[in-house]
Amino acid sequence: AKENGKNDFQIFMPFMLMKNLKKIEIEKSLKKAIEADQFELYYQPVINLKDMEIHSVEALLRWVLPEKGIISPLEFIPVAEESGLIVKIGEMVIEKAFSDLKNWERKGISYLHMAINLSARQFKTKFFENMVQKLIEQYGVDPKKISFEITETGAVENFDVSLKILSFLCQLGIRFLIDDFGTGYSSLIYLKKLPIGGVKIDRSFISEIEFSKENRAIVEGIILMAHKLDLKVVAEGVETKRELEILKEIGCDFAQGYLFSKPLPKTQVEKLLLARKIT
Numbered sequence: 001a002k003e004n005g006k007n008d009f010q011i012f013m014p015f016m017l018m019k020n021l022k023k024i025e026i027e028k029s030l031k032k033a034i035e036a037d038q039f040e041l042y043y044q045p046v047i048n049l050k051d052m053e054i055h056s057v058e059a060l061l062r063w064v065l066p067e068k069g070i071i072s073p074l075e076f077i078p079v080a081e082e083s084g085l086i087v088k089i090g091e092m093v094i095e096k097a098f099s100d101l102k103n104w105e106r107k108g109i110s111y112l113h114m115a116i117n118l119s120a121r122q123f124k125t126k127f128f129e130n131m132v133q134k135l136i137e138q139y140g141v142d143p144k145k146i147s148f149e150i151t152e153t154g155a156v157e158n159f160d161v162s163l164k165i166l167s168f169l170c171q172l173g174i175r176f177l178i179d180d181f182g183t184g185y186s187s188l189i190y191l192k193k194l195p196i197g198g199v200k201i202d203r204s205f206i207s208e209i210e211f212s213k214e215n216r217a218i219v220e221g222i223i224l225m226a227h228k229l230d231l232k233v234v235a236e237g238v239e240t241k242r243e244l245e246i247l248k249e250i251g252c253d254f255a256q257g258y259l260f261s262k263p264l265p266k267t268q269v270e271k272l273l274l275a276r277k278i279t
């Protein structure tokens with residue numbers, strides 16, 4: 001047993017070191033990236049299934065390394081959260097999104113709403129709601145055009161803090177959506193104690209809706225319940241025409257996914273926004 005323990009130790013150590021080194025390295029370059037403004041927002045259109053017109057865009061963060069390529073938020077958001085850098089990065093995301101929304105409004109795209117992702121840590125930091133209020137005034141955006149996307153866990157954890165921050169921002173006119181809905185364990189009834197405007201059904205349920213009776217039943221159930229509770233429903237990750245047909249059939253309100261458009265840099269998404277309909 002002792003022998004084994006020793007072996008475990010030898011295998012374990014280098015792995016841990018590597019992992020930590022990587023984290024420290026990412027953290028260091030994240031700090032530099034903030035200074036060098038290497039973050040960019042891509043935008044993915046969200047379609048209103050009643051008239052098939054674009055209703056909003058979701059802002060999705062990209063870390064653009066010159067000559068090296070683009071790093072996915074899945075790789076650096078966790079490090080940003082752990083190191084606390086998410087506060088700065090998150091504020092920058094909101095600022096860029098507000099500024100782009102305002103610019104589009106000036107170009108005549110006045111129908112457009114904007115959805116912004118918040119990490120659980122980020123929206124519960126001190127003065128988050130004051131920061132948002134300040135940026136709303138500074139950029140002159142209509143808060144009714146803004147939704148914040150938070151996860152179930154993020155919403156329900158530290159419930160009282162969530163309730164306080166969400167209520168404050170809700171009173172300004174901002175809406176909250178529950179992201180990745182269905183992957184957590186909280187119930188809609190519990191979430192309804194928070195001022196939530198809608199849910200986004202996770203891609204994992206949508207991608208099998210054509211073939212899996214169970215998935216279809218789950219999605220139908222979520223939509224029925226959500227509507228009874230006066231919540232809107234967005235389907236994420238719609239990739240095929242058949243998925244879209246089914247979602248329309250069962251009364252889903254909004255959809256986004258590669259079928260309509262991948263997330264695009266702002267200059268590219270603008271063409272779609274001006275046309276308003278994706279053909």
Ligand code: C2E
Nearest residue numbers: 060061072073074093117118119237238239256257258263
């Ligand atoms: P999410 O909020 O669930 O965003 C949806 C993800 O699904 C995006 O990945 C999007 O590009 C991808 N997607 C959209 N349509 C399709 C589709 O039809 N098929 C497939 N296979 N994928 C699709 P992305 O952009 O890599 O973002 C990953 C996650 O990173 C997001 O998941 C969100 O949780 C997080 N994230 C992105 N931007 C931000 C941000 O500004 N702040 C924070 N805190 N998190 C962010």
Ligand code: CA
Nearest residue numbers: 058117149179
């Ligand atoms: Ca999202």
Ligand code: CA
Nearest residue numbers: 180202203236
């Ligand atoms: Ca998702």
Ligand code: CA
Nearest residue numbers: 151179180202
């Ligand atoms: Ca997600």
